[in-house]
Amino acid sequence: xxxxxxxxxxxxxxxxxxxxxxxxxxxxxxxxxxxxxxxxxxxxxxxxxxxxxxxxxxxxxxxxxxxxxxxxxxxxxxxxxxxxxxxxxxxxxxxxxxxxxxxxxxxxxxxxxxxxxxxxxxxxxxxxxxxxxxxxxxxxxxxxxxxxxxxxxxxxxxxxxxxxxxxxxxxxxxxxxxxxxxxxxxxxxxxxxxxxxxxxxxxxxxxxxxxxxxxxxxxxxxxxxxxxxxxxxxxxxxxxxxxxxxxxxxxxxxxxxxxxxxxxxxxxxxxxxxxxxxxxxxxxxxxxxxxxxxxxxxxxxxxxxxxxxxxxxxxxxxxxxxxxxxxxxxxxxxxxxxxxxxxxxxxxxxxxxxxxxxxxxxxxxxxxxxxxxxxxxxxxxxxxxxxxxxxxxxxxxxxxxxxxxxxxxxxxxxxxxxxxxxxxxxxxxxxxxxxxxxxxxxxxxxxxxxxxxxxxxxxxxxxxxxxxxxxxxxxxxxxxxxxxxxxxxxxxxxxxxxxxxxxxxxxxxxxxxxxxxxxxxxxxxxxxxxxxxxxxxxxxxxxxxxxxxxxxxxxxxxxxxxxxxxxxxxxxxxxxxxxxx
Numbered sequence: 002x003x004x005x006x007x008x009x010x011x012x013x014x015x016x017x018x019x020x021x022x023x024x025x026x027x028x029x030x031x032x033x034x035x036x037x038x039x040x041x042x043x044x045x046x047x048x049x050x051x052x053x054x055x056x057x058x059x060x061x062x063x064x065x066x067x068x069x070x071x072x073x074x075x076x077x078x079x080x081x082x083x084x085x086x087x088x089x090x091x092x093x094x095x096x097x098x099x100x101x102x103x104x105x106x107x108x109x110x111x112x113x114x115x116x117x118x119x120x121x122x123x124x125x126x127x128x129x130x131x132x133x134x135x136x137x138x139x140x141x142x143x144x145x146x147x148x149x150x151x152x153x154x155x156x157x158x159x160x161x162x163x164x165x166x167x168x169x170x171x172x173x174x175x176x177x178x179x180x181x182x183x184x185x186x187x188x189x190x191x192x193x194x195x196x197x198x199x200x201x202x203x204x205x206x207x208x209x210x211x212x213x214x215x216x217x218x219x220x221x222x223x224x225x226x227x228x229x230x231x232x233x234x235x236x237x238x239x240x241x242x243x244x245x246x247x248x249x250x251x252x253x254x255x256x257x258x259x260x261x262x263x264x265x266x267x268x269x270x271x272x273x274x275x276x277x278x279x280x281x282x283x284x285x286x287x288x289x290x291x292x293x294x295x296x297x298x299x300x301x302x303x304x305x306x307x308x309x310x311x312x313x314x315x316x317x318x319x320x321x322x323x324x325x326x327x328x329x330x331x332x333x334x335x336x337x338x339x340x341x342x343x344x345x346x347x348x349x350x351x352x353x354x355x356x357x358x359x360x361x362x363x364x365x366x367x368x369x370x371x372x373x374x375x376x377x378x379x380x381x382x383x384x385x386x387x388x389x390x391x392x393x394x395x396x397x398x399x400x401x402x403x404x405x406x407x408x409x410x411x412x413x414x415x416x417x418x419x420x421x422x423x424x425x426x427x428x429x430x431x432x433x434x435x436x437x438x439x440x441x442x443x444x445x446x447x448x449x450x451x452x453x454x455x456x457x458x459x460x461x462x463x464x465x466x467x468x469x470x471x472x473x474x475x476x477x478x479x480x481x482x483x484x485x486x487x488x489x490x491x492x493x494x495x496x497x498x499x500x501x502x503x504x505x506x507x508x509x510x511x512x513x514x515x516x517x518x519x520x521x522x523x524x525x526x527x528x529x530x531x532x533x534x535x536x537x538x539x540x541x542x543x544x545x546x547x548x549x550x551x552x553x554x555x556x557x558x559x560x561x562x563x564x565x566x567x568x569x570x571x572x573x574x575x576x577x578x579x580x581x582x
Contacts, residue, residue, distance in 0.1 A: 004190050004246075006129045007183055007239055009122045010098040012115050012171065016259075018052045020047035022091055023079075027356065030087065031333040035355050042352035044561070046075045053116070063127065069120040072390075074115060074346040081478060082356045097171040099231050110163040114172055121152035125184055138146060139191045143338065146188035147378070151340035158476045159418050175227040186216035186243070188338040193250075203261070205335070207254035212334030239293070242282055248296060249275035251332050253304055256311070266321035267329065272308040274326040279304060298452040326498060345475060372492075374576050375451070383574050386444050391566060393437050396435045400564050438514055441570075442507060448500055458495050461484050499577055506573075510566060513559075 023043045025290045027036040049072040056065060085108045093112040094105040106112075128145030130137040157177040160167040168175055221240045224232045256271040279301045315321055394400070468484035 003133050003194060003296075004243075005237065005239075005296060006187050006190075008129050009125055009180060009183075011097060011119050011122045012095045014054050016051050017094075019050055019091075019094065020044050022048075026083065026087060030083075031356060037352055038355050041084050044077070046079075048073070049075065053119075059310070062123075066120060066123045066127065069116055069123060070343070070346065070349075073120065074348050076109055076116065077346045078348070078353050078477075080113060081480065083109060095169075097169055099233075105171050106166070108163075109164065111166045111169075114166050116157065116162055116380050117152060117156040118172065121149045121156065121180070122196060123151035125180075125294055126153060128184075128187070133191055133194060136195070139195050143188045143191035144182045144341070147193070147338050147341045150184040150338075150345070151342040152189070153177045153180045153184070154340040155343055155475070158473070162473075162476050162478065170231065175223055179223045179228065179232070182216045182220040182223070183240070184326045185336075185340070186213050186220065187340050189216065189336065191214045192337055193247075203254045205256040207251045207258065209337070210247045210251035210254060210336035211332045211335045214244055214251060215334045217247065218243045237480070238282075242297060243294065244279055246279045246300065249278040249300070252278070252329075253307070255332055258309070260311075264321075265311070265319040266323045268331055269308070269311045269321075270324040270326070271313050272304060272311055273274070273323070274329065274565060275304050276301075276308050277326070282460060302379055344476075372489075375455070375565070378451075379448070380578055382444055382447065382577050386440060387574060389572055390571060391436060394564070394567075399560075402432060403564070405559060408554050435514060438507075438510060441510075445500060445503055446506065448496075452496050452500065456490070458533075459489060461492075473500065495580075505565075505574070506570060510563075510570075513563060516559075 020043050023046070024036045024040060026219070027043075047067060052066075053068055053072060088107050088109055091107045091108070091117070092105045094103050095115045096103045097113075106120075124145050128142045128149065131142035131145070133142050154177075156172075157174060160172060160174070162179075189212055193213060195208065196206045196209055215242050220239070221244055224237050252271040254276040256268045256275070259267040259271060279297070281303065283298075302440060308533065313370060392492075462469060463482040463486065466479075470477045470481070
């Protein structure tokens with residue numbers, strides 16, 4: 002006779018007009034046009050919920066489990082798009098399986114958690130309905146029990162990200178841990194039955210039984226402590242009996258292993274221990290249920306028969322010392338089952354693609370703020386450096402002096418040229434232009450540093466997101482980093498290209514400055530002329546032609562080229578400023 006299995010009850014809910022509420026929410030938050038585009042998937046969502054609400058008491062089947070999976074897939078897409086405040090006017094009412102008390106909440110997280118709970122229950126009931134008297138039935142039952150355990154494990158992890166929803170009694174971590182242990186025990190029981198039928202080695206069967214006992218002991222500990230007085234007494238009794246049954250079963254199987262090795266004392270000791278365990282709740286087994294009583298007592302009879310024969314042989318023939326229960330070596334369990342996680346909850350296509358996910362809206366807002374701050378910073382730098390360039394030109398009275406010279410209207414030495422020559426002499430000449438150029442290069446380096454830091458920050462954020470996604474799996478429900486930062490990376494590439502062009506322009510300017518510096522002796526005669534002799538010096542060189550060196554003072558082509566290049570750079574800066582905005 003096969004082992005009776007526990008059945009978990011489903012949570013029950015009431016029907017609501019989900020279609021009308023969601024469409025109104027989309028109209029209010031987005032637009033009427035968007036609500037019309039998503040009307041069909043919202044209608045399917047509503048119909049799925051109505052179907053599931055009406056099947057609260059229906060027998061579980063693969064079709065029912067598929068309905069739960071599809072509805073949860075819809076919710077997974079929607080919970081990424083609507084925050085708790087968006088759905089504050091909705092009400093999802095569910096009863097807990099212990100107190101039968103209804104709890105209504107407005108979040109999609111609560112609705113999804115309750116649906117995941119029922120999905121796990123549905124899968125466990127499919128397993129319990131299988132005929133484990135056949136080989137195929139055993140495999141299917143074990144599979145569905147493990148899938149159910151995996152669903153409850155997934156729900157437990159999901160609620161760790163939404164702890165406010167786990168305050169409901171049957172969604173608490175203790176309850177979910179209880180169900181996982183019971184379901185894994187029942188899955189292992191299926192393999193235990195198969196091992197018996199396949200006449201596997203006694204030591205292997207004993208280890209399988211020891212692991213079943215371990216699962217039930219964990220479950221019993223939760224019932225007697227964290228959930229004391231909450232779980233149905235029939236569940237507690239059932240679990241106690243299973244602990245004693247499989248505790249006895251492991252000793253019973255190990256006794257045959259001892260017999261095969263001719264360790265007769267250990268054989269008798271283990272059979273005595275098995276019989277004592279079965280005697281602990283013999284009355285409870287009979288009163289628990291007819292099915293369980295028959296199952297329990299049949300095994301007890303077999304153990305008694307083997308014990309009587311073993312004792313007679315040992316007392317009459319072998320005279321081996323029989324160890325006490327405490328002296329017997331412990332039997333370690335061997336788990337061959339594990340929670341099977343559910344496949345990813347997703348639809349073939351996203352019918353809500355027109356609705357921007359809530360995390361994306363948040364990220365977009367943060368991006369806009371950071372972009373505005375970066376633009377302000379760059380704009381301030383551009384203004385400061387542009388003003389510096391203009392101030393330098395004004396200090397040299399350029400380009401007015403150049404225009405006057407080309408028109409052969411030299412400024413009066415007393416008021417203009419003499420003042421500029423004096424400034425030129427005091428400032429060190431070409432040094433002023435070199436300082437301006439160095440300032441421009443410093444700005445370029447700062448810009449490069451800002452771009453590199455931004456790209457590094459994006460790379461670090463994406464790495465952390467990928468690591469969290471690999472660690473937490475589906476529980477990490479925020480939108481992937483890569484699509485959210487794509488526009489930022491594009492901006493970074495564009496600014497990097499701009500800086501590359503500026504770098505090339507700076508190289509050209511640097512070459513021209515080097516030419517000036519290599520011919521600085523051209524300005525030496527002027528730099529050494531006393532202010533009182535400046536007019537005479539200019540008059541003499543203009544009228545008489547002067548030397549080739551002094552005449553180059555009035556060669557305006559290089560100065561015009563530099564001023565034009567500076568104007569071009571200032572124009573490029575202005576254009577880049579407009580592009581940044």
